[in-house]
Amino acid sequence: MSKKKFSVNGTFKDSVNTIKFLTERKKFIDSTEAVLPTRTDDFGVNKVAKSLHPKQQKLVISKIEEHGNLAKSYYFKGETELAYFKAGQYLTFKLGIGNSVVTRSYSIASSPASALNGEYQITVKRIADGFVSDYILDNWSVGDEVIAFAPEGNMTYCSLRDAENIVAIAGGSGITPFLSLARAIDQGDEDCALTLLYGCRTSDEILFKEELDSLSEKNEKINVVYVLSHSDEEGYEKGFVGADIIKKYAPSEVYSIFVCGPGGMYKFLETELPKLEKERKYIRFEVFSSGKKAEESKEFNITVINRGNESVIKANSNETVLCAFERAGIEVPARCHTGECGFCRSKLVSGKVYIPEGEDKRRIADMQFNFIHPCCSYPESDLVIRIN
Ligand code: FES
Incomplete structure (x- = not known):
């Protein structure tokens, strides 16, 4: 379409240009595809958004690099393009370990440019009694397929917010x-x-x-x-x-x-x-969570209300409530495991939990209405929790 110039005062010439503009506009509209996509997924802009921010990605382990006995770096390729990320973000992996369904986040070590070349790298360190880290270090092999959610996290440099x-x-x-x-x-x-x-x-x-x-x-x-x-x-x-x-x-x-x-x-x-x-x-x-201050571990019951269903699971006072859910095979939306993202936010209907100092990142309203982040809450009594 050609661009027309209109004067501020409005002249006869403006009226002519307006009519020409509307005619050209109609011609332009008529010349575009007659059939509009009926599903929102079919809109071009949505396809681009989906490839950049997929809900989850299927990744294949392409290489494993050992760092002595300390840690291993895992390199992943995607079936399709990999979601872009900002340096400082993490990937959350979803794993099935025995009857447990767990999620764990690992910061991406590779540069954002690597995602454009179809590769991510994470590094997993062995930690004492690391339920998930140890499983990954002992079980993941080249060629294995894993599921990861799209990159997330706020530990990124932003020129508007941070110093240079x-x-x-x-x-x-x-x-x-x-x-x-x-x-x-x-x-x-x-x-x-x-x-x-x-x-x-x-x-x-x-x-x-x-x-x-x-x-x-x-x-x-x-x-x-x-x-x-x-x-x-x-x-x-x-x-x-x-x-x-x-x-x-x-x-x-x-x-x-x-x-x-x-x-x-x-x-x-x-x-x-x-x-x-x-x-x-x-x-x-x-x-990363500092865990609960060392003390004799006690066992409690958690009554879990999940989409109308009620079940009772065992929980240990030295493990987070989220860990108890995972061990019992209850799938809870969770990403960061640091109390930051709010994905695991659940209602504490009754009972008492301990939240380590500095790890309570709930909104004030959530504190008032007894919502907790199970990923950094430790049971101190029997609990009743409703998963949102
Ligand atoms: S998983 Fe992010 S706040 Fe619990």
Whole structure:
């Protein structure tokens, strides 16, 4: 269609142009496909949206890489194009282990560009009594098919919200979202600078050291510092990542802090970060559950109301309510397992739960009306819970 110019005052010429415009518009409409799609799925825009944000994806394990006895990296290919993601997001996998149906999230270690080339990478670390991690490490093989939901998560750099300089604090396998970010910066897909403070117990436990060193050496926007808590070695900082180490390596310009690691690290930073006197908006966390404080485990009953059906299951006081659901084979919508996403939100009809400090990310209204996130709630009595 040609573009017509209309004057503000409205002249005879404008009327003529309007008539011409309407005639051309009608011709244009008549020339398009006579039959409109009847299903919303058939609209072109919906097809694109679906390929970018599928509800779930079938992935095939294409390669497994071992990191000593510590961890394994799994590489996946998709049957079709893989959903795009932002560096820092995670994939939630759905698995059947015995009679249990479980979901677990793992940050994507590969760069976003890799998804466009049809590949994701995650890294799974062995943890003491890790129900799902151990199952994956001992059972997943090349060629296996797995189900993952579309990438999600908010630990991503956003130029409108975050400072251009990111100080990332990683603990253990919490390195993976920042490896993805470093790769994305190096590939020109993220426009921020990264100072990575990576805390491990000893230098043997550092994952991806060779690649991190090489990224740090070749790209002036990436700086990596290793901090060892249990050994004193030359070339490494000694201790825990706290206010002093952050001040020593943080850029002089304004910076945001991203944290990804175990609950113990969160507890330490909780007392350290206020020393920096930063505005809260510049601090972001993704913390794996610290679990319940060690005490003698007790057994409770949970009456579960699920779509009108009622069943009674056993629960252990040292395991989350979500874990009890999973062990009993009750499928609950869940993604992050850190209390963040709200997918597992359920109504606590009666009983008492313990929610570790710092892991209660419920909305105020949910607290008032007794909704809980089972992924970070531990039973302290018999419970009645309605799954939403
Ligand atoms: S799974 Fe995300 S809040 Fe529970």
